[in-house]
Amino acid sequence: MRYLHILLLLILSTMALTSDARHTMLYKSRHMVLDTDTIIRKQSLSVGVSYGSDAMFFGRTGPITYPFTSIDVVYNTKMGFFVYGSVLRLIGYRTFVDEVDLGGGYLYRPSKKFSGSISYNRFIFNKEKRIIESATSNDINWKNSYNWKHSKSTVILDYLFGKSSDFFMTFSQSKYFETKGNIFTDEDYLSFNPTLSAIMGTQNFVKTYSLEHQDRLEAINIYKFGSGPYSVNNGRLNVLNYSFKLPIAYNTPHYTFEASYKYSIPVNVEGALQNKRESFLNLTFFYLFY
Template sequence: MKHLGLLLLLTTFTVAANAAAEPSLFLKNTVRFAADSDTIIRKKSISVGVSYGNDAIFFGRTGPVKYPFITTDVIYNDKSGLFIYGSGLKVLGYDPLFDEIDLGGGYFYKFNKKFSGSISYTRFIFNNSARIIKSSASNDINFKNSYDWKFAKTSVVADFLFGKSHDFFLTLSQSKMIEPDWSIFSDNDYLTINPSFNVIFGTQNFVDKYSNDRFYRLNLASIYGTKGPPKDQDNGRFAVLNYYIKVPIAYNMPHYTIEAAYRYSIPVNVENMLMNKHASFFNLTFYYLFY
């Protein structure tokens, strides 16, 4: 834990120092997408997307059973760097038409060719019968900074969740964008591969809130039998929550992208009643860009 904390501290100061070296403002990434592939657009645009996932995961934690889902996204991006978005999530196999609606907005900035970032606010609105673990949160303020070293990109992301529970997260990521110089079907298409290694630090009060307030509490007998759930631990402790490797592979055309992403997750310091273990996750995303 000491070594991870030192690595996070050094990375944060390195990003800040390099940002200060070249303070010129140049907005480059002005499009927000739900997919993980880096896309560079310098025009006013609207993107519409749909995504499938084999299980809902939230800051390295999942619910007691798998919840495959689909999401739809509509995002407006302005040339200035401002963006607004709306998203709907449906857990497959259950009655509500939508389990979750997200509304938010933010701002992209770029100080130079290497350092960029964004700040955004998202409001989560859930159906009363929503089962996903994210349903214990109501608001998220997200602050992301990235530094491109050419051989890799370092990102530090801070999230502050508040509402029914209060939590703070830091996600440290090292990624490498790979773009082969050959086409697939035409001169206008190309592949991108963006593997990354990520570490999530944070508190997990949202787990305690979810465990006590959602349907999970109503199924304790069937999950644990007569033994009952494990004793609650200190969910407010800031600690490493998750290590994961993610490999998104995208097929890109000028106006649309199809992306498949694989994630291998290693949860640690799992507290409260969740019994999360090593697991694999798969997402398939399609989005279309109007500009």
Template sequence: MRYLGLFIILFSHAAAFAAVPPRLFYAERLKTTADTDTIIRKRSLSVGVSYGNDAIFFGRVGPVKYPFVTTDVVYNDKSGLFIYGSGLKVLGYDPVFDEVDVGGGYFYKFSKKFSGAISYTRFIFNNDAKIIKSASSNDINFKNSFDWKVTKSSVVMDFLFGKSNDFFVTFSQSKLIEPSWSIFTDDDYLTINPSANVIFGTQNFVNTYTEDRDIRKMGDYIYSARMDRNNRRFTVLNYYFKVPVAYNMPHFTLEASYRYSIPVNVENVLQNKHASFFNLTFYYLFY
């Protein structure tokens, strides 16, 4: 990689919308910063904004589509420590902010091929927040990646606790592609980072979400103890394929990302179907 303008997200990210810390050099989670892949080991500050056509949380979405905008600030220290904050606004609804996240963690690198990070995130929601993620309030995230050169393998573990407790494991296989040619100037370049992912986990958050948001009042919703038992099982939740394409300059990145999601073992009112998700992300890096 030629420049320092790239980060990895969780969440996930995992991930989804994140779902997990946006945050810095790693993860799917969620989150909300770009999906590219360079490691930065110097003091830096990044500020970003992202748009998504629907909020997805570990392979699940609510019964109504919630397009959103997020803002993120991430500070990275040379030691590998980092702190971050973000805000999320669901478009078309009253709260000024539906969610504010704060957290921090540590990035480590054992070798050129093996790296990882551990972090903690606190989710703070408006009382009127409608996104499915609002059933959780804390996340401990642990990610390890191994670069085979041909592809990169990642394993992300998330323990979420608060109103509901859930555990997730996300396996990802990705390939970073960086064409040798520039676009407009000698300093710019493209990166493409397609990945195939599978999410395993429990889904107690679904029970909490349906209770908190009175979704049980919806027309064809039928509640049963069997659904609760199934949601407590650790099982496959989602398969998804993601293709982020980023335009990079030394200090900023503009990225468009497409995700095709295949939810499985869905219980309760969230009878999700195969769906497409789109994200547009811009962030600026100071170092």
């Protein structure tokens, strides 16, 4: 019962962003990412579950592959405010919960082509702190998108603080389209949103994570002896990652299932972690109440 109580308290989750009245999706910065940005002023509650093949944090992954599952809950108001909560569990470990995220923010749309959001996110981890995201605990996120008709440009600014402080700029170019014909019913359809992204920022979180997990890194021969996290300038602003993502979603008026493939190219890798090119698979299902 206490786990049920925890879940009920998490009726606070990411952003419900919609492409039209029949099509509502969730956005979550790292766990649940379903892709669309048009805002409808409608009170709603979304509950979703997702699977990821590895936990990535601003273009960086930890020394071990950490597949995960998560439960996300979102509440949106007609005024554009939202609150959210998320529970993440790593697959293959005995811990029941590895991370809890809480936050809220505001969605705005000053014109038909321009939309955005600003939010605050709080990350809470168990004592193991396995994933690289555990090197920080707070995130202020500011996202702005402009639709050029032929494609959409998005710029996201993140300021993270806690045990380490970092600043990130994420640039992406995407093209959303959907099927015109119905699939099984009069209201379902497929949607696609191929996206190219680049992340610039500092990486002090790499140093913090490396120092906290030095014994683990040495044990699996990933720690660079003689050139540890003190020997590099992790506070320098640099390009961190390039990626290509292809999400494909099956949509109905009340629920969506999305499968996405992402190919990641980390660059300027510094400190104790040996990141390399990696493919990611994410599966997400959510149900919308409104």
